[in-house]
Amino acid sequence: MDELSKKLTLQAQLEEVRKLLTGYDRKELAELNRLLKDKDAFAEQISQLLPDAFNILVQNGTVTLETIQPMVEDVLKESIRKNPRTLSDILFPIMMPAIRKAVAEDIKRMLESVNNTLEHGFSPKRLGWRLQSIFSGKSYGEIVLSHAYIYQVKQVFLIHKETGLLLAQTGNDKSTDADLVSAMLTAIKDFVQDSFHSENDSLDSIQVGKLNIWIEQGPKALIAAIVEGNIPQNYRILLKENLEGIHIDYSYELEHFSGDTARFQNDEKLLDECIQQEKKPEKKRKPVAAILLLFLILGTLVYWIYSLVDQRIRFDSVVSGLKELPGVVVTETGKQNGVFYVCGLRDPLVKIPDKLFSKNKFAPDNILLKLKPYISLEPSVILKRVKKNITSETDIRYSYRNDTLFVSGEASRLWMTDAEKKSLLIPGISTVVFLNAPKTIRNFPIEHYLYIFAFNSDSIPQTEQLHFIDIVNQTRSMLNFNFDQDSVPVIVALSHTNIDGNKSGNKIIAQQRADKFINLMIQQGIPPEVLIPKVVVMKPNDTTYPLRSVTFKIEYAKSIKHD
Numbered sequence: 001m002d003e004l005s006k007k008l009t010l011q012a013q014l015e016e017v018r019k020l021l022t023g024y025d026r027k028e029l030a031e032l033n034r035l036l037k038d039k040d041a042f043a044e045q046i047s048q049l050l051p052d053a054f055n056i057l058v059q060n061g062t063v064t065l066e067t068i069q070p071m072v073e074d075v076l077k078e079s080i081r082k083n084p085r086t087l088s089d090i091l092f093p094i095m096m097p098a099i100r101k102a103v104a105e106d107i108k109r110m111l112e113s114v115n116n117t118l119e120h121g122f123s124p125k126r127l128g129w130r131l132q133s134i135f136s137g138k139s140y141g142e143i144v145l146s147h148a149y150i151y152q153v154k155q156v157f158l159i160h161k162e163t164g165l166l167l168a169q170t171g172n173d174k175s176t177d178a179d180l181v182s183a184m185l186t187a188i189k190d191f192v193q194d195s196f197h198s199e200n201d202s203l204d205s206i207q208v209g210k211l212n213i214w215i216e217q218g219p220k221a222l223i224a225a226i227v228e229g230n231i232p233q234n235y236r237i238l239l240k241e242n243l244e245g246i247h248i249d250y251s252y253e254l255e256h257f258s259g260d261t262a263r264f265q266n267d268e269k270l271l272d273e274c275i276q277q278e279k280k281p282e283k284k285r286k287p288v289a290a291i292l293l294l295f296l297i298l299g300t301l302v303y304w305i306y307s308l309v310d311q312r313i314r315f316d317s318v319v320s321g322l323k324e325l326p327g328v329v330v331t332e333t334g335k336q337n338g339v340f341y342v343c344g345l346r347d348p349l350v351k352i353p354d355k356l357f358s359k360n361k362f363a364p365d366n367i368l369l370k371l372k373p374y375i376s377l378e379p380s381v382i383l384k385r386v387k388k389n390i391t392s393e394t395d396i397r398y399s400y401r402n403d404t405l406f407v408s409g410e411a412s413r414l415w416m417t418d419a420e421k422k423s424l425l426i427p428g429i430s431t432v433v434f435l436n437a438p439k440t441i442r443n444f445p446i447e448h449y450l451y452i453f454a455f456n457s458d459s460i461p462q463t464e465q466l467h468f469i470d471i472v473n474q475t476r477s478m479l480n481f482n483f484d485q486d487s488v489p490v491i492v493a494l495s496h497t498n499i500d501g502n503k504s505g506n507k508i509i510a511q512q513r514a515d516k517f518i519n520l521m522i523q524q525g526i527p528p529e530v531l532i533p534k535v536v537v538m539k540p541n542d543t544t545y546p547l548r549s550v551t552f553k554i555e556y557a558k559s560i561k562h563d
Contacts, residue, residue, distance in 0.1 A: 151227060151228065151229030151230050151231040151232075151276075151277065152227070152228050152229055152276075152277040153171070153225055153226070153227050153231070153235075153274065153275050153276045153277060154171050154172065154211075154226045154227065154228060155169060155170070155171030155172075155225070155226045156169065156170050156171055156223065156224070156225045156226075156271045156274040156275060157169045157223070157224045157225075158221055158222075158223055158246065158264065158270065158271060159221060159222050159223075159224060160220070160221055160254075160257055161217065161218070161219070161220055161221050161222055162220070162257075163257070163259070165259065165261065166261070167221060167261050167264040167265070168261070168264040168265050168267070168270050168271055169271070170270070170271040170272060170274070170275060171226070171275060172275075203215055204216070204217075204236075210228060211226055211227070211228055212226075212227050212228070212231070213225070213226055213227075214227060214231075214235070214236060214239065216236065216239040216240050216243050217243075218243045218244070218246075218247050219247065220247060220254035220255065220257070221243065221246060221247070221254060222243070223239050223242065223243045223246075223271075223274065225239060225274055231276075235276060238273065238274065238276070239274060242271070242273055242274055246270070250263070250264065314360040314361055314362060315333075315340050315360075315362070315367070317360045318342075318356060318357060318360050318362060318367060319333050319342060321356045321360075322342060322344075322352070322356070325350060325352065326350065326376065326378035326379075326380045326381050327346065327347035327349065327350035327376035327378050327380075327381040328344065328345070328346050328347070328350055328352070328371070329344045329345040329346075329374075330342060330343075330344040331343050331344045331345070332344070339366070339367075339368055340366070340367045340368065341367070341368040341369075341370060342367060342368070342369050342370065342371070343370045343371070344370075344371050344372075345371060345372055345373070345374040346371035346372070346373065346374070347373070347374060347375065347376035347378075347381050348373050349376075349381055349384045349385060349388065350376070350381060350384075352369070375427050377427065377428040379400045379401070382400050382405075382426065382427075382428045382429065383398050383399075383400055385426050386398055386400075386405060386423060386426060386429075389422050389423075389425075389426065390418075390419050390422050390423065395409045395410060396408070396409040396411060397409055400428075400429075402467070403428065403429065403430040403431060404429075404430070404431040404432070404433055404445070404448060405423050405429045405431070405432045405433070406433050406445070406474075407419065407432065407433065407434045408434075411434075416434055419432070420432045420434075431448045433445050433448070433474075444475050444478060444479075444554050445471045445474045445475055445478075446471050446472065446474075446475040446491065446552045446554070447551075447552055447553060447554060449468065449471050449551070449552060450545075450546070450549055450550070450551050451464065451468070451517075451549065451550050452546050452547075452548055452549045453513055453548045453549070453550070454548075455548065456509065458509055458512040458513045458516055459516075460516055460517075460520075465520060468517065468520055469520060469523075469524055472520065472521050472524045472526065473524060475491075475554075476524065476525065476526060479554070481526070481527050481530055483529075486558065487556040487557065487558055488530060488556065488557055488558075489530060489554055489555070489556055490530045490531075490532060490554070490555045490556065490557045491521065491526065491530060491531055491532070491552060491553075491554060492532045492534055492552065492553045492554075492555060493514040493517050493518055493531070493532070493533045493534065493550060493552055494514070494534050494536050494545075494550065494551045494552065494553060495510040495511065495513045495514035495533065495534070495535050495536065495549075495550050496510070496536045496538055496545045496546070496547065496548070496549050496550070496551070497509075497510040497535060497536070497537055497538065497547070497548065498537065498538045498539075498540065498547055499537055499538075499539070499540070500540065503537075506537075507535050507537070510535045510536075510548075511533060511535050513548075513550055514533035514534065514535065514550060515533055517550055517552075518531045518533050
């Protein structure tokens with residue numbers, strides 16, 4: 001126990017010696033040691049002291065605006081260089097309302113200026129002001145200002161009282177000689193004092209025509225203001241206050257004045273407060289001229305749009321008319337360099353009528369036609385080509401259908417042979433039928449007819465039935481089914497099939513296909529005695545006729561006369 005007591009006593013003594021030497025106890029020294037070793041903890045402690053330390057530096061004058069400004073500018077420049085968006089996001093809530101307000105104010109001023117110019121630019125009042133400017137020698141701007149303001153301070157002079165020298169001046173009217181005014185005022189002041197033997201009373205105003213010169217005198221200097229109009233009396237108080245301020249700010253210069261006016265003239269704002277003016281209230285006028293101008297602009301715009309739409313509608317009508325012309329194919333339309341154009345194809349035999357342009361109020365050269373030539377297979381164009389290439393005899397008529405040219409009318413055998421050769425050279429014509437030709441050279445329409453059935457089908461579409469009936473009627477008009485004559489024409493319906501697969505089944509359906517056409521001919525009045533269905537079995541390599549097709553052939557058989 002004695003030894004433990006001694007150790008505690010010794011430790012207490014060491015602690016007391018440590019505190020006397022360092023000023024800190026054991027716990028405080030441990031905390032200081034931790035801060036020295038732990039940089040983050042030390043930085044956190046320092047950060048709490050920096051604001052107070054900075055405030056003390058500013059209060060002591062150690063840190064000034066001049067020393068901080070370059071650092072702040074450099075930091076801002078570097079931040080903007082690295083990420084400009086950050087600063088723009090910060091300034092956006094401030095700058096955008098200001099920009100909108102500035103733009104709105106500019107637009108408002110512009111509209112007011114336009115309206116004012118339109119209403120007054122050539123009004124009788126403005127013309128009178130211009131005449132007044134010419135005869136008075138004043139500028140037009142001065143005349144306008146004199147009518148636009150209730151009062152206006154044109155110029156203000158600061159004059160040294162003892163020497164009469166001009167110390168400073170300000171104002172918008174530069175036509176007045178400031179030195180001459182200064183000398184005049186000094187002379188008048190001296191004249192008044194000498195003439196009336198008055199030292200205490202001072203000259204405070206002079207009237208020159210429509211102008212008034214208001215004078216305020218001080219111990220060392222005086223102010224003279226050239227005013228126009230009905231200026232209020234409280235303006236004299238403003239002159240006095242300004243003059244008192246000059247005597248305070250420039251007391252030494254005025255007391256020891258030796259003729260050097262540079263100190264006063266370098267101060268640009270010395271007399272600016274003395275320049276006053278009050279504008280006449282303008283009567284609210286309805287912006288009649290602006291409204292008329294707006295209506296004029298809108299009317300012009302509407303008419304321009306209407307013209308464009310109307311022109312486009314008329315052009316579309318021309319294009320529609322071109323598309324309806326047989327032998328004309330339109331591939332592209334548009335407008336380039338203010339000129340409409342149409343691209344496509346046109347058969348050389350097709351002429352574009354001028355009335356197509358005139359009825360749509362277009363001159364033919366107002367629309368550029370880029371139509372390349374081609375051979376059209378339109379029936380009407382084919383007939384034009386036939387009439388152009390074949391010299392027709394009297395009463396010859398042409399018709400065209402399904403690659404077949406039908407020729408009717410009386411003609412010689414030689415002409416028919418030549419016409420057939422020339423017609424077969426025309427694109428789109430594969431067969432020529434002479435309806436009224438002699439029997440020896442007759443070419444019956446039904447012999448050129450061919451129909452192919454679908455697989456395992458014997459049905460004929462309604463449209464094809466009507467076509468076939470038309471051919472039957474043409475053939476019937478060419479044949480004479482009179483059984484009293486020596487020979488009678490016979491129509492043989494040939495149904496083509498092959499031997500592949502079910503031969504018997506093929507023959508049955510082929511017979512049914514031929515019977516379908518036989519029944520159609522009977523319905524049109526062809527005698528059943530002259531109608532013969534026949535099945536033709538084709539060999540595998542036979543390509544004379546398509547498989548599952550029906551064709552027709554006209555033969556003459558000897559008639560059997562009945563008693």
